[in-house]
Amino acid sequence: DADVTQTPRNRITKTGKRIMLECSQTKGHDRMYWYRQDPGLGLRLIYYSFDVKDINKGEISDGYSVSRQAQAKFSLSLESAIPNQTALYFCAAGGGAGANVLTFGAGSRLTVL
Amino acid sequence: AQSVTQPDIHITVSEGASLELRCNYSYGATPYLFWYVQSPGQGLQLLLKYFSGDTLVQGIKGFEAEFKRSQSSFNLRKPSVHWSDAAEYFCAVIKTSYDKVIFGPGTSLSVIP
Numbered sequence: 001d002a003d004v005t006q007t008p009r010n011r012i013t014k015t016g017k018r019i020m021l022e023c024s025q026t027k028g029h030d031r032m033y034w035y036r037q038d039p040g041l042g043l044r045l046i047y048y049s050f051d052v053k054d055i056n057k058g059e060i061s062d063g064y065s066v067s068r069q070a071q072a073k074f075s076l077s078l079e080s081a082i083p084n085q086t087a088l089y090f091c092a093a094g095g096g097a098g099a100n101v102l103t104f105g106a107g108s109r110l111t112v113l
Numbered sequence: 114a115q116s117v118t119q120p121d122i123h124i125t126v127s128e129g130a131s132l133e134l135r136c137n138y139s140y141g142a143t144p145y146l147f148w149y150v151q152s153p154g155q156g157l158q159l160l161l162k163y164f165s166g167d168t169l170v171q172g173i174k175g176f177e178a179e180f181k182r183s184q185s186s187f188n189l190r191k192p193s194v195h196w197s198d199a200a201e202y203f204c205a206v207i208k209t210s211y212d213k214v215i216f217g218p219g220t221s222l223s224v225i226p
Contacts, residue, residue: 004156033214040122042203042218043157050211058213090156094214100145100207102214104156 003027006091006105014113019078021089021108029095032074033102034058034066037088046089049074081112116140117206117217125223126194134189134220136204146187147205147214148178157203163187174198199224 004025013019023032030051035043035058045058047066055066063085067075078085088109092102118137126132138144145164149157161172168180178189187204204217 035216040218042119043216045213045215048213056213092157092214100210100214101147101159101162102149102157102205104149104158106156 002106003103004091004093004105006089006108008108009106010109012111012113013081015082017081017112019081019110021076021091021110023074023076023091023105024072025074025091025093025103026072027093027095027103028071029093029103030071031094032068033092033094034064034074034076035090035092036060037090037107043090046076078110081110083112086110086112117204117215119202119204119217119220121220122218123221123223125225127225128196129193132189132191132194132198132222134202134204134222136187136189136217137185138187138204138206139185140206140208142208143180143182145207145210146178146180147207148172148176148187148189149203149205149216150174151201151203151219153200160189160202194222194224196224196226198222 007022033048034046044060049068065077088107091105094102116139147162148160151157160176163170163180201219203219207214
């Protein structure tokens, strides 16, 4: 099993729908991140969490929300999806002695029509 | 605010040629610095990191990077590129061990056989 698992891997939805992207990790790390990747823009930080009770906004949090259900689980929600949220979304986990070294999931490709 | 720039959006090199990918950061103190690689259709994988000490760091797959404080740079190098090195390369920065990881926009590398 992968250290960081994202579901779903691909999702097509319609404008206005609520979408949840889920992320789970088996590394026992405290820190978890959600990034969005768009061509030419690199990875932009949406939300991050340094422990279960700690949630922080990143640079592009508008239109998104997150939930840290447990140390191992960090979900990203789009309450009302819009077409410009079409992107590749990555979850990452970091912790332990190399707290700043991130392990990434394989990505969730979201298309909003 | 801290930021990371990668001046080259796309680079093409011939197989066997040397490679240097540029990364600059804007932050007064010495941050923690990373290079990640994203192969087509994959998540990101850590190539190497710099926290302190020797300014020339070695990574996986024959890559190395040099931290130059005076130039606020952390350039990635490889003496001889292989076709399998074709990928997207991301520089990343973290201000302190208690801060979030910020990524640059990425450099896409193509390798000509």
